[in-house]
Amino acid sequence: MATEIRVPTLGESVTEATIAKWMKNEGDEVFADEPIVELETDKVSVEVPAPADGVLTSVSAKEGDTVEVDALLGAIEEGAAAAPKKPQPKKPAPSHEGEEVEVKVPASGESVSEADVGEWLKKEGDAVTLDEPLVSLETDKAAMDVPSPASGTLKEIRAQEGDTVEVGAVLAVIVTGEAPAKANGGGNGAAGAAEVSGSGENRPSPREVAASGESVMEGDRKRASAELSPAPRRVVAERGLDPSAIEGTGKDGRVTKADALKAKAKPQQAKPAETRAPQTPRDLGPREERVKMSRLRQTIARRLKEAQDTAAMLTTFNDVDMTAVMELRNQYKDLFDKKHGIKLGFMSFFVKACVHALKEVPDVNAEIDGTDIIYKNHYDIGVAVGSDKGLVVPVLRDADLKSMAEIELEIADYGRKARSGDLKLEDMQGGTFTISNGGVYGSLLSTPILNQPQSGILGMHRIEERPVARNGEVVIRPMMYLAMSYDHRIVDGKGAVTFLVRVKENLEDPQRLLLDL
Template sequence: MSTEVRVPTLGESVTEATVATWFKKPGDAVAVDEMLCELETDKVTVEVPSPVAGTLSEVIAAEGETVGVGALLAHIAEGAAAAKPAAAPAPEKAPEEAKEAEPAPSAPKGDDAPSARKLMAENNIAPDSVTGTGRDGRVMKGDVLAALVAQTSPSAPAAAPAPKPAAPRQASAEDAPREERVKMSRLRQTIARRLKEAQNTAAMLTTYNEVDMTAVMDLRNQYKDLFEKKHGVKLGFMSFFTKACAHALAEVPEVNAEIDGDSVIYKRYVHMGVAVGTPNGLVVPVVRDADSKSFAQIEKDIAGYGRKAREGKLSIDDMQGGTFTISNGGVYGSLMSSPILNPPQSGILGMHKIQDRPVAINGQVVIRPMMYLALSYDHRIVDGQGAVIFLVRVKEALEDPRRLLMDL
């Protein structure tokens, strides 16, 4: 009995994905819920598990292919006995005449690296003309680049038509082996599109301030051990910033709003997006109802999202519905930057590196741990006055955290 494996529902507004990686190949035995392949959408990666135990008998959608929701990915022959049919095709290649008629490397050509297939197509190179150095003769990108260099070398026939598509690259052919062309992932394409969309659509402006982190750091150092012992999570800075922003958003609600056509939608709740860097790009999981959550719950949510991001297990639901975003470039050492809006949101706060600097307090120059803050906002609905007030309220709450407890 054969079972179909199809593309699962990918989430709201997501209709297609790219087959990123197959973890199994035809003939491999699979267990129930064992991962078969990984799909890459414009927001997250989605793992596709096996619905039954058996043998992967056929892969329909190869790596690099774009597939829609419900599209057929593979067939699985159910049951322990399914392994036998999977091995059946092998005898077809056993006779000597079959070996002579079909070159040995032809079988693995379908398994060539996606980047190699793309490069061969771009340069009109026949797959059979490239010697693969990968496992089982698989053609890798380096093999194609080497073939390109060989085509453009002086020893190549002058009249050969094959080098013509690569003519624009001949001037830098010697550099080709040291370059790598990789198709942008769907996530990276979406990041690029959305950030450019924000620049083209919003009247984006950034205002700056700085905050003395002494009070927050002292409070954190005083209670971090008790906090972790009671709540099972470390006390970081993000919970302070999340609560400070939530308080400021209540006073300046237009920063927590969005434009929809000729209307402005004011959100009477705070779903705080927290920008997280991953190997695949920047993602923004959302701490829902952050305005009504405790410090401990916020820290737990953020820690959980951090683990899921590192493991590539963030879901689309984890990243939808944000009303405001905090981006912490300080963890990478950034001293100052202007964050770009996360559409359709109207505000994003940039945190930066905490650095000891001399400041004047009560007429005296002292050394304090200072952080620059940057608020980028959509000037179409947020006036400069409102943006400045918002940032001042965040600064006040962080420099005197007691204000957060008394809702001041």
């Protein structure tokens, strides 16, 4: 009996992942709950365990492939643990020196018929070894390296960087056999010996370094980049990072995509000033530059637009006087901290205010599933938390049953997990409504985008003292703009405005929360 291995749910805002590393090969014996493949998203890395004991009989997705949630990864034949391992296919090896072997575009999925040629890691005349990466290809789903099918010399490159090639097209030609020795120019035997001596690494000689203008450090960076998997290597290339300076947090110290996103480019050292003639604006370089959008970036742009097109999304605005909440915090903050071991923040007030409003306007706490509306009788509030790896939305389960202290403690715990990268997938699943606080970054006003399939999201903003009219007088009050984006397919304008007004009333008169009004 065969058991399928599929991509698990990765969180409501995560629909796909990259295959980072297979820990087992076809034919290997596996045991239930044993990690067999590692997946990588923009937010987390997760190991997929074996669903049963047996033998891994097939691998449907290769390292570097991008797979969607519930996609088939492979299959396990149950009850075959004692069976002999499936023999691995032998890699092709040329039978005669001097034979020409074509490097072709590999198949990378049923729906992928073409790719863009990225960076060539070798140039014509270079020596190559079997399985050594030669060139990177970029499809609308993933970036991948094409390995050398044989050892020998790269004779001819037929597809240049930026070209679009179809599956099966010839990228290059390799002549098998030992690479020809490089001329040492002028018959300098000592120099020639220096070029091939040493540790056996394919390091350039000082003469080659001088001729190419590349330093040994630059060569080390290129080798470090070549060792990365496709996803982090693409981030390194786009951001101009030094891969040898990135600390890897993956298995065996491997650099993950999240590590590359977290790393920051080092500032360039200032070069000594040179005496030169005054420059005209035209001498400073081109005013603009046109760069072809990568296939991966095209896909991201298309899917963001599709997400925006799915819902009939509108945003309604209001403002709230934060005087009462701020006075309540100042009055009880020390006592609250002493008793509960956590500071009393604004977010617990907003969570409680939203829960009360959701009970009055249940459409905002519902979602559309085909032609059905699913009304939620539980209140799991997602709270957007910023981290070095990006924005994540952990969920406060049953927020209506939690006290203010429990909410503050849980939010603080999620913040620590987000910064340390310890958030689990289940921490970010199942929310019914989301609160996003752009005010911590200084935002005055925004239109938050829905966290599908939810039907509403509240945007908080910075508190700013502004003149307002109170009882016929102009007074200064700490004011905050609120923005509520909603799916108009399920939430009417009246419901959205009512929801936001209730949130405003609950915050301006916090006693309403205590009295459940």
